[in-house]
Amino acid sequence: MQRIRPAQLRHLYSRAGFGATPAQLEQAGGHSVRATVKSLFADSQAFTPLELAGGEVVDKGELKQMMRAGQLDRLELKAKIKEAALAQRGLNVAWIDQMVGQKGALREKMALFWHGHFACRINQKPGFVLDYLNVIRQHALGNFGELLLAVSKTPAMLQFLNNQQNRKNAPNENFAREVMELFTLGKAVSGPPHYTERDVKEAARAFTGWQFTPEGQFIFREKVHDDGEKTIFGHTGPYRGDDVIAMLLKNPNTARHITTKLYRAFVNETADLDRTEQQRIDKLADQFYASNYDISELMESIFTADWFYDDRNVGAHIKSPVELLAGIRHLVGVTFSEPQPQVFIQRTLGQLLLYPPNVAGWPGGRNWIDSSSLLFRMKLPDYVFKNANVAVRAKEDGDVNVQPFERKGANKFTTQVDWAGFEQAFAQTPSAQLPDAIAACLLPWPLTPDQRNLLTKTNPSSANPIRQLATTMMSFPEFQLC
Template sequence: MTDSLLKNKHLLWRAGFGVGINQVDNLKNKNIKALINELCKEDSFDEITYDTPDIDPVMDYMNTTTPADKKKEMQQVYRDQNNELNLNFLNKIVNSKEQMREKMAFFWHGHFASRVNNPKFSKQLLNTIRKNALGNFKDLLFEVSQSPAMLNFLNNQQNKKDHPNENFAREVMELFTMGRGNYTEKDVREGARAFTGWSYDKDGNFKERKNLHDEGTKTFLGKTGNFSGTDVLNIILEQKATSQFITTKIYKFFVNENVDHNIVNTLSTNFYNSGYDIKKLMSDIFSSSWFYDQRNIGNRIKSPIELMAGIMRILPMHIQNPENLIVYQKLLGQMLLYPPNVAGWPNGKSWIDSSTLMLRLQVPQIWSGLRPLEYSPRQDDDIDMGMKSKETALNKTFKNPNITIDWDRVDKIFAHKNCEDYLIQNVQSLDMNSVKDFSDKSIKMNIINLMSTPEYQLM
């Protein structure tokens, strides 16, 4: 395998969701700078939305006065809309030419983790994150912090003068910006006072309710004044700890779980000095020579979405029942727009346990129609989605995605190529004899068997 093929493939997995079927032919001759520019390119922004009509008039099914049948109807509409958002985001991840934008959006949607029932709020937050994914972290932080999804998820409507709720202020510092150890409990209390009155109206527009805002003097991160929420976010962005925290998290996600502190310190300083320019930070990472060191290649376990998207990008497929892809997300432990909690998804080895590993290795065979799906969601799963027991979960809601793969096209593209060079990151650790033993020598079986190896789980 050529050196440039190895590097290009690594870049496509880290800055996007793997090699697309259209990229196979000229991948080994592609100049890395040209590929980075291609990945960075942003076309005119288009929102992800859903087609299921909204319920009219808007009513709150949490409201005790709403009749039971109306609540049920509303819950069903919400579920349909949220499922549509999920699948439309997955579709962008798989098919968008703007792979780096969607990869960064995927990262940020785990970083600014929020889980609200209201699809309108979810849609707004998702598009805020996608729009600013490669923009400026300050804009991203402000827009996310003022989104109804986040204000709702972190209880900031309950944050009023004389009765501050600290949840929002705490998570903004601990999870979104500075990380633990860089602020005190007093900063949390004073920050919460500054965010009093941050809320939104019934249409989901941000609103500062002046009558609920604490106008008193606050001391926050060593500064004193009559601070508002805006002041607090600006003070947080002045802290070098914020740049350090974000850069470290990006390095762990895009480069290596084992942090090289010298590299991260340099990146972090440059990120801070650029005024938090995300695209510049990502370009610095992807165009540096250390990014392509052997120790950074094939060392990350693909998250379930990365695994699914990678298969969908390289195998041209028609999916009859896409809604069942949500079942796979659930079974594998990562549902888009539905993080387990405010800290988002844990990465790395946490993706693999005895049940998920077996399913991961079998997805290529199941999707190719070579074996049935024999799994049901874990019972302790946080993501119950209204499915009550294992039996009903599978019997009632489960149909196979009914996938038809265009193997003729795959045959043409991979004729006279080593499939493993395009599918596996660290080919030297692969036992090709065992792959070929299970194969009938066809390109189709070779690819399915390669995708069913432990090596394919790594990127």
């Protein structure tokens, strides 16, 4: 069996995770593509739920009740609300730590995709957010149908899409619409529509009664449920929410929509898919459907396919801000002393985890790049490695609930970097070959002659050539791609 080539290995690790350290590239080499991919799945087998640091934090609704009951005064309430916001910030950073860690990168990469797909944004409810986050992480590589049902029943999603207000005789269509348009069927690009307004309206009636308790438990409330007949996708019956989810999964358009989205996120995000790619996606979608939505099987097919490693697909993905941050941290073992700078980076570059812009998630691709975000990305290695002064400020949201994210000190980076670990892998590399060897780890393509000149000029015989070279290369526009 043919061994995986180093360039393939680098590509695989950058897509199925957040990049490979030089040590990982060395250790993982020597096996076939299939065996290497298998080992990535094995490495992500275990699921460990994230927890709230500092234990129980009370959500805002409960706090207001406590205040009304006289159990809290105004100052205590204010302090508690701040605590809740900080707890959500803690979750944000804890998740990034998880991505950066030595194990389970594929699971977290998939969970990041599902976070954009099942985008959900709520304030002041750290308990709900934790529950939602663990659901997408737990099912990230499991069964899509189970993931869909579980995430749809999280209090976070029910609140975000107003299903608590969806009652018999007073339907709220928000959840029913988004579950069709974004989570499953998608809008038809051509041909007949995948669903009608009537389907949305009737499905909304079926979802009445899907609520959550103040303690954050899903509950089906019979008395607000509309138990009348509904006609959805041409079928009539006294349907409930679970029935609608089952119908959506039965529709092959769901498999196609999800597969297309996964293909764009993991293989190639270029706007126009050619005929070959369309056929490839059709085949994958059929397989996904036939497997009853086995996410791991689909992803394994993608990562082991020859075309996954085609030149056309290498470097065809612009790293999202979180992928960039987690990647830098992973590659050279960076830890931040404070959570705030990591939140600052996400805010400045436009991807704050747990706060997607809307239910459609982050648009991604070239939308990440404009004049200011590109300059900031290119300066980021200086900020992270050299703790250089940050001269940029993130925009204010205007929302008092996220004020803890805007606190001073956001742009004071203090980091520890494990350069020794990174440098060790190049200990035997002759200095003339260092630029190419480091590039093979950090960049999607070999250095151009211009780049090699540049590296020689900007890094004149320094005491720490490896870290100098790596820092410079991480400022290259090519480092923004994977």
